[in-house]
Amino acid sequence: MSARWEGILEQLVQERWSSLLARATLLAATPSEAEDLVQDALVATFSSRARFTTLAQAESYVRRAIATRSIDRARSAASERRATDRVAVRPQRPVETTLPGLEVDVLAALARLTPRQRACVVLRHVEDLSVAQTADQLGLSQGAVKRYTSDAASALQRWLGTTTDPEVDDHDRPTVELVDGRSTTKGDRS
Template sequence: MTARWQTVLEQLVDERYPRLLARATLVVADADAEDLVQDALVATFASRARFTHVAQAEQYVRRAIVSRSIDRARTAASERRAVERTVAEPVPVVEIELPGLQQDVVAALRALTPRQRACVVLRHVEDLSIAETAEQLGLSQGAVKRYTADGTAALQRRLDVAPPDDDGERLALLSPEEAHRD
């Protein structure tokens, strides 16, 4: 059984949508008119307002079109002011020195995907186990192994370091002094 509000909504859209669209076009004067009408219809009927006839619903939607357009204009103006303030402020360039990590390693780490970078740093710099890394990142242990392996391989390629030999020598992200310091 169709609710009364659904019948009124269907009849309103069928009979009066062109007029609502024309009003919205006059109010916003751009291609956002259809979106504005849709927003107004949703706002009007989302609360399942009790309209007894289509003319009453149309008046409500017409008011919603105007109030939504004002809200949009305020939001856009506020966003423009925020962008202008942000652009006007110079952003200082900060060079971060990470003890034990050379700048080329830091640059190579930045080139990894976020998950690869997180896994490599937690496993090789923070010296966490696979299980601890998986827990911290909310990943499976298999995913940690994969991201770590992919990240390490990418670092080896970027830093032009050979993969581990049979003697077990591995890529070291820390300087020899940092790695042996406890």
């Protein structure tokens, strides 16, 4: 079976390379990026378990992969530019990373979250962004941001031994001074 896909790959590259490259050139910023798109699409298409019986089927998959890869690259580049712009415009000030009695616990708990959960929690509760702003920053729906934030908050509460029980007196919780001058208590959900 492997000889079959290898033959189709070889034929596709020999006969349709220029057509695939032309398509990628329309989607890419530079000719070298277009070549990378075609190569990435070929690798993605033929390294999957898809079975092609004709050259036309394989070409169709590769064309679709070129388009999706170009969108992915554009999103990544835009996200990277936005992140760079945010950091570049922000005045740099020393960041205090010591949180009395909580630093090690909180950082360890944050590290246990999935990357999206961690990003949602940090943007929502540390950067104080709205759900809509967080969704925009991460390219997610508002519902997804709410879900990731809720799941992360539940996990953090379990791991840190905090509660949102109204019977628990907030005065019994340690107070933490945040970098921006606000203070909160261990277990606050606001």
